[in-house]
Amino acid sequence: MAQNDRPITTSSIRKKKETRTPITMVTAYDYPAAKLVDEAGVDMILVGDSLGMVVLGYDSTIPVTMEDMLHHTKAVTRGAKRAFVVTDLPFLSYHGTVEEAVKNAGRLMQEGLAKAVKMEGGRELAPIITRCVQAGIPVVGHIGLTPQSVHQLGGYKVQGRDLEAAKKLLDEALAIQEAGAFAIVLECVPEEVAGMIADKLDIPVIGIGAGATCDGQVLVFHDMVGYASDITPKFVKRYANIGETIREAVETYNKEVEARSFPGQEHVFHASEETIKELYGEGVKQS
Numbered sequence: 001m002a003q004n005d006r007p008i009t010t011s012s013i014r015k016k017k018e019t020r021t022p023i024t025m026v027t028a029y030d031y032p033a034a035k036l037v038d039e040a041g042v043d044m045i046l047v048g049d050s051l052g053m054v055v056l057g058y059d060s061t062i063p064v065t066m067e068d069m070l071h072h073t074k075a076v077t078r079g080a081k082r083a084f085v086v087t088d089l090p091f092l093s094y095h096g097t098v099e100e101a102v103k104n105a106g107r108l109m110q111e112g113l114a115k116a117v118k119m120e121g122g123r124e125l126a127p128i129i130t131r132c133v134q135a136g137i138p139v140v141g142h143i144g145l146t147p148q149s150v151h152q153l154g155g156y157k158v159q160g161r162d163l164e165a166a167k168k169l170l171d172e173a174l175a176i177q178e179a180g181a182f183a184i185v186l187e188c189v190p191e192e193v194a195g196m197i198a199d200k201l202d203i204p205v206i207g208i209g210a211g212a213t214c215d216g217q218v219l220v221f222h223d224m225v226g227y228a229s230d231i232t233p234k235f236v237k238r239y240a241n242i243g244e245t246i247r248e249a250v251e252t253y254n255k256e257v258e259a260r261s262f263p264g265q266e267h268v269f270h271a272s273e274e275t276i277k278e279l280y281g282e283g284v285k286q287s
Contacts, residue, residue, distance in 0.1 A: 008043050008084035010116070010138050010182045016043070016215070017204040023216025025086075025206055026224070029055050029072050033221045034079030044206075045080050046118065046185075046218060047073045047087040050147065054222050054229070061147045064090045066104055073112030086140050087114040091148045094119050094128055101128045105137045118185065120146035122172030126179035133180035141176035143169060144210065145188035158188045158209075166193045173197050173205070185218060186210045188235070209235030 006012075016023050025044040026037045029051040037045055051072055052064040073087040087108045094101035105117045116138035119125055129139045144159045160169045173184055183204045186194050191211025198205040198214050207214030219236060222229045226241035256262035271279075 005082060007082050010084075013043065013084065013183060013204055017202075020215075023204055023206055025216060025218035027218060027220040028076055029221070031075045031079040034076040034083075034085075037221060038080045038083045042083055043216070044218075045076060045083045045085050047076050047085065047112075047114065048220070049088040049090045050220060054220060062091050066090060066093050066107065069093075069108060070112050073108055073114050077113040084116070085114050086116045086118050087112060089117050089119045094125075098128050098131050102131050102135050102137070105132050105139075106135065109137060116140055116182070118142055120148050122168075123175035126175050129176060129179035129181050139179075139181045140206075141173070141181040141184040142187065143172045143176070143184065144186045158190065160189045160193045166190075166196070169193060170197050170200060173201055177201055177203050186214060209233065 013023060015021075023044065024042045025046055026042050027046040027048040027050060028034045028037050029047060034045055047069065049061040049064045049069065051068065052058040052061045055072075056064070056068070058064070069087060069090050073085070076087075077085050089101070089104060089108070093104040101119075108114045108117055117132070118140040119128070120142040122141075122143055125141070129141070132139050145157065160166045169186075169189065173186075176184055181203065183206060184201070186197060186205050186207050188209040189197075189207070189211075191213055194205065194207050194210035195213030204215040206216040206218050208218045220229075221227070223232065223236045224239050226238050226243045227246070228243050232238060253262065
């Protein structure tokens with residue numbers, strides 16, 4: 001196996017932090033997307049609970065269940081051969097007892113075959129992170145804008161703008177690191193604050209809407225390729241617009257079917273003349 005084909009591990013992710021090599025992560029939700037992302041050489045794939053909005057049509061991540069996450073994680077891990085797959089623990093799946101949180105995290109690894117789990121929150125999650133790590137479950141933290149707490153935060157807003165808020169984010173990040181997480185996702189935070197946190201931490205900080213000073217970047221597959229993604233946040237760069245291509249292709253198909261120009265003769269199969277005669281009689285007109 002060539003060096004570049006070796007599966008990504010927590011050790012190789014940490015090594016990238018040490019060597020200041022940017023880490024690439026893409027959020028994907030199914031087998032085809034995971035396969036394409038994996039073949040493109042991305043380091044990490046996140047099975048985000050944002051699938052609730054992106055592929056299930058909810059208006060937030062709150063309705064997403066453990067069964068939803070398991071279903072999509074299984075699909076992604078079947079498509080990823082090299083990339084390191086991290087999957088989200090959904091809303092309320094890790095907010096009860098530590099035992100319940102570890103059990104749910106374990107299911108995502110044992111049944112979903114994820115390599116790690118991600119959970120949103122700060123210092124209050126330290127006992128859960130520590131227990132998961134003790135159980136052999138790698139953990140990625142997530143601070144800043146945490147979508148599962150969007151109602152508590154008062155909407156999708158940039159976090160850490162003032163001094164007090166910035167210091168709190170750093171405190172939360174250090175607590176998550178101390179608890180044993182091997183990486184942190186930092187969402188919708190001013191670039192200067194994100195850079196300060198990345199400098200202070202020994203573990204990788206992967207940003208989304210957090211500027212260029214993080215140790216890595218993550219974007220949602222559907223957002224970056226324009227696949228049925230109507231809302232484009234400021235921090236998203238659209239690298240393609242496959243949604244428009246798909247829409248045009250289906251429109252063309254629809255018109256051709258209505259005009260009876262599809263299927264053409266090159267798309268159909270024919271029975272033998274003998275079979276046709278037996279079915280319809282001698283007078284049938286051959287095509």
